[in-house]
Amino acid sequence: MIERFYLKDYLSFKESELELKNGLVVFTGPSGSGKSILMESILSSVGGATCDAAVCESSVTWEIDEDSCGIQNDEINVFKHIKKEKSRYFINNQSLSKKAMNSVASNYLRHLSLKDFSDFKNENLLGILDARIGLKNRKFLKLKESYSTAFREYLDVKRELNAIEEEEKKIVELKEFAAFEINKIAEINPSVGEDEELLKIKKELSKKEKVLEAIEGANEIFNYEHLVSSALDSLDAQSSFFDDAMNELRSVLDGAQERFSALDEVDVEEVLNRIEALSGLKRRYGSIEEALEYKKQKEIELAKYENIELEKSALQEQYEQLLQSITNNAKEMTELRLKALTAFEKELNAYLKSLYLRDASLELSETSFTPLGVDKLDIKLNATPLSKISTGEFNRLRLAILALKSEFMSSNGGVLMLDEIDANLSGEESMSVAKVLKQLSKHFQIFVISHQPQLTSTADQHFLVYKDGTISKTKELNFDEKVNEIARIISGENISQEAKKFAHELLEANRCAL
Numbered sequence: 001m002i003e004r005f006y007l008k009d010y011l012s013f014k015e016s017e018l019e020l021k022n023g024l025v026v027f028t029g030p031s032g033s034g035k036s037i038l039m040e041s042i043l044s045s046v047g048g049a050t051c052d053a054a055v056c057e058s059s060v061t062w063e064i065d066e067d068s069c070g071i072q073n074d075e076i077n078v079f080k081h082i083k084k085e086k087s088r089y090f091i092n093n094q095s096l097s098k099k100a101m102n103s104v105a106s107n108y109l110r111h112l113s114l115k116d117f118s119d120f121k122n123e124n125l126l127g128i129l130d131a132r133i134g135l136k137n138r139k140f141l142k143l144k145e146s147y148s149t150a151f152r153e154y155l156d157v158k159r160e161l162n163a164i165e166e167e168e169k170k171i172v173e174l175k176e177f178a179a180f181e182i183n184k185i186a187e188i189n190p191s192v193g194e195d196e197e198l199l200k201i202k203k204e205l206s207k208k209e210k211v212l213e214a215i216e217g218a219n220e221i222f223n224y225e226h227l228v229s230s231a232l233d234s235l236d237a238q239s240s241f242f243d244d245a246m247n248e249l250r251s252v253l254d255g256a257q258e259r260f261s262a263l264d265e266v267d268v269e270e271v272l273n274r275i276e277a278l279s280g281l282k283r284r285y286g287s288i289e290e291a292l293e294y295k296k297q298k299e300i301e302l303a304k305y306e307n308i309e310l311e312k313s314a315l316q317e318q319y320e321q322l323l324q325s326i327t328n329n330a331k332e333m334t335e336l337r338l339k340a341l342t343a344f345e346k347e348l349n350a351y352l353k354s355l356y357l358r359d360a361s362l363e364l365s366e367t368s369f370t371p372l373g374v375d376k377l378d379i380k381l382n383a384t385p386l387s388k389i390s391t392g393e394f395n396r397l398r399l400a401i402l403a404l405k406s407e408f409m410s411s412n413g414g415v416l417m418l419d420e421i422d423a424n425l426s427g428e429e430s431m432s433v434a435k436v437l438k439q440l441s442k443h444f445q446i447f448v449i450s451h452q453p454q455l456t457s458t459a460d461q462h463f464l465v466y467k468d469g470t471i472s473k474t475k476e477l478n479f480d481e482k483v484n485e486i487a488r489i490i491s492g493e494n495i496s497q498e499a500k501k502f503a504h505e506l507l508e509a510n511r512c513a514l
Contacts, residue, residue, distance in 0.1 A: 001020070001022050001060065001061050001414075001415060001445040002020050002042070002058045002059070002060050002415060002445065003019070003020055003059050003060065003061060003076065004017070004018065004019055004020065004057075004058070004059040005017070005018045005020060005042055005045065005056075005057070005058050005059075006018075006055065006056070006057040007038070007041050007053055007055070007056050007057075008053065008054045008055040008056075009053060009054035009055070010037065010041055010051055010052065010053030010054070010056065011034070011037050011052075011472075012034050012037065012467070012470060012471060012472035013034060013037065013038070013041075013053075013471070013472045013473075014471055016038070016472070016473065016474045018463065018474060018476075019476075020445070020461065021460055021461045022441075022445050022460070023441040023445065023446070023460030023461065024437055024438060024441040024446050024448070024458060024459050024460045024461070025445065025446065025447050025448070025459065025460065025461045025463070026448055026449075026450045026455065026456050026458075026459035026461070026462050026463070027039070027447070027448070027449045027450070027463050027464075027465055028449070028450055028451075028456055028462070028463075028464060028465070028485055028489060029464050029465035029466050030466065030467070030488075030493075032467070033465045033466050033467050033472060034465050034467070034472030035449045035465045036449065037472065038465055038472075038474065039417060039447065039449060041053050041056045042056070042058065042417070042447065043111055043417065044056050044081050045057055045058040045079050045080065045081050046058055046060075046079045046101060046102065046105035046109060047079075047081070047089055047098045047099070047100075047101035047102030047103075047104075047105055048102055048105060048106075048109065048111055049111075050087070050098075051081075051083075052083050053081065053083060054082070054083060054084070055080065055081070055082055055083075056080070056081045057078060057079065057080040057081070058078070058079045058080075059076045059077070059078050059079075060076070060077050060078075060079060060108070061076065061077075062077060062105075062107075062108040062414070064077055064091070064104060065104075065107070069091075069096075069100070069103075069104050071091050071092060071094050071096075071104070072092065073092075074092050077091065077092055078090075078091070078092055078093075079091055079101065079105065080093075081098075089101045091104065107414075108414040108415060109414055109415040109416075109417065110414065110415070110416055110417070111417045112395075112398065112416060112417065112418050112419065113419055117386070119398050119401045119402060119405075120379060120386055120398070120401070122370075122372070122376050122377055123372060124401075124405075125362075125377040125379065125401070126337075126372050126373075126375060126377050127405075128344075128401070128404050128405050128408075129337060129340060129341070129344050129377065130144065130337075130372075131405075131408040132340060132343075132344060132347075132408070133336055133337065133340045135408070137336065140333070140336050143329055143332055143333060143336075144333065146325075146329055147326055147329035147330060147333060147373060148371060150322055150325045150326045150329065151326050151369065151371060153322055154319070154322040154323060154325075154326055154369075157315055157318050157319045157322060158319060160315055161312070161315050161316065161319055164308060164311065164312045164315065165312075167305070167308065168308065168312075171305055171308065174301075174305055175302060175305045175306070178298045178299075178301050178302040178305065179302060181294070181295070181298045182295055182298050182299055182302065185281065185291055185292070185294070185295040186295065188277050188278065188281060190278055190281060190288045190291060190292065191288070192288055192289055192292070193288075194278065194288065195275065195278040195279070195282070195288060198271055198274055198275050198278070199275065201263070201271055202271055202272070202275060204259075204260065204263060205263055205271070208260050208263055211256065211260055212257070212260055212261075215253050215256055215257050215260075218253055219253065221249070222246070222250065225246055228242060229242065229243070326369060329373075330369065330373040330374045330375075333373045333375070334364070334366075334373065334374065334375055337364055337375055337377075338364060341362055341364055344362065345360070345361065345362045347404065348360055348362070348400055348401075348404060351399075351400035351403055351404065351436065352381075352396075352397065352400050354432050354435065354436070355396040355399065355400060355429070355432045355433065355436065356396075356426075356428060356429045356432055357381065357393060357396055357397065357400075358381055358382035359381075359382060360379055360380065360381050360382070360397065360400075361379070361380050361382075361383060362377060362378070362379055363377070363378045363380075364376070364377055365378065379397075381393060381397055392423075392424060392425060392429075395418075395419075395421050395433075396429075396432075396433060396436075399421070399433065399436045399437070399440070400436065402416075402436075402440055403436050403439055403440060406439065406440050406442070406443045406444075414444060414445070415444065415445045415446075415447065416440070416444045416445070416446045416447070417446075417447045417448075418437075418446065418447070418448040418449075419449075420449050420450075420451065421433055421437070421448055421450075421455070422434075422450055422451060422452045422454075422455045423451050425452060427452070427453075427454060430452035430453075430454040430455055431454035431455075433454075433455060434452075434454050434455040434457070434458040435458075437455065437458070438458050441460065451489070452489065453486045453489050453490050453502070453503060453506055454506065456482075456485070456486055456489060457482075457486055457503070457506035457507050457509075457510050458510050459482075461476065462476070462477045462482050462485070463475065463476055463477070464476075464477055464481070464485055479507065482503075482507055483500060483503045483504050483507060484500070484503075486499075486503035486506060486507070487499040487500040487502070487503040490502060490503060
């Protein structure tokens with residue numbers, strides 16, 4: 001529920017603060033006092049509308065889904081819209097977009113505008129019917145669950161089959177392409193690090209002659225080795241350091257001589273061609289490692305293409321089994337729904353009768369497979385499509401649907417904000433609407449602007465919206481103030497004693513009913 005609402009600087013409002021209760025909250029007041037402005041600003045505080053208020057803020061008891069929106073719950077969560085140069089939106093002082101805020105709030109608050117046909121959508125109507133069936137028949141709930149599981153698997157298998165069939169249309173081309181890509185890399189048959197080794201050989205080949213010539217010249221030093229040893233002996237000096245150095249030098253020069261001599265057997269042109277081939281692979285795939293990985297992927301693809309018929313056959317068999325399963329389950333669900341439809345229609349019409357509406361007719365027709373089966377539930381008011389009925393009839397029919405749905409609610413349904421639900425209704429019609437709203441208020445906090453004494457008298461909380469000069473203000477009314485306001489609604493600004501008496505009787509009657 002919304003526990004508190006605060007508004008500052010919006011059109012005729014300078015400042016207004018409402019401490020709100022659960023149940024049916026009614027706003028009344030003279031025309032032009034600001035009732036619609038107030039409702040619009042409440043919606044704006046949670047991102048459901050746009051207004052130019054400096055501040056509109058709602059403190060709510062809703063438990064926010066922290067994982068989905070990334071906002072932590074406080075003891076009381078605060079939704080706020082601030083407008084200076086531009087609009088900004090906050091939940092618990094964390095900034096977010098209007099769309100994101102409304103996405104969070106829409107889980108808890110519904111604004112039932114005339115254009116809202118969601119209560120008449122197939123999934124909602126079937127949901128109400130199924131809840132009534134499930135209450136008496138636990139088997140039906142298991143049947144729905146079984147159908148839902150099989151239907152999800154059916155969709156997955158169907159998608160896989162469609163993908164295979166699409167692949168089959170171009171399978172020859174795909175197989176040829178995969179084989180071509182594999183052969184192109186296989187012909188070169190690269191190995192990791194081979195390119196670096198070949199570049200090293202190329203570098204050594206380019207300096208082979210100069211190196212061998214230098215080694216040959218350096219070997220001259222060994223012709224004078226005995227002279228150095230003889231000189232060291234005559235000086236009685238240790239010659240081991242010289243011997244070690246000469247042996248190390250001989251080893252280095254011999255090793256180099258052997259390595260570069262071995263290059264005589266290397267085909268320079270073959271090395272260069274191999275380097276060019278490997279470079280081509282690297283240009284296309286990025287590296288030798290990536291080329292080999294690509295080849296591996298294509299080999300897997302080729303194996304898949306070659307086994308596609310086996311895969312398709314297995315999927316086709318699974319698809320047929322799942323299709324049979326959901327067909328059987330859907331048929332059984334349809335039979336149970338048809339059996340329950342007459343009672344459901346009767347219960348709906350009982351509400352409609354209390355709302356002074358003509359009987360509605362419900363028709364279950366067959367459609368394609370959906371998550372709910374193959375049933376489509378349509379509603380007409382005295383054989384008239386919903387698009388053709390009046391605004392008053394539409395609103396009251398929707399109230400009847402909500403009332404049916406609320407019978408199976410075990411928890412609070414959040415907040416309902418209604419457009420002028422009792423405008424242009426007779427006294428009897430208005431009282432019937434009031435009774436249904438009173439029932440719904442057991443499960444919802446309901447905000448409604450009322451123009452009739454009947455609905456107003458049933459309010460759990462009654463706010464008067466009035467003008468003090470040019471400034472709009474709000475006031476929660478006590479019993480005696482409610483009497484005067486309801487009397488004003490009945491008789492106009494010049495309140496008669498008869499109107500006050502009737503207003504008092506209405507309030508007393510509703511207070512006794514509680």
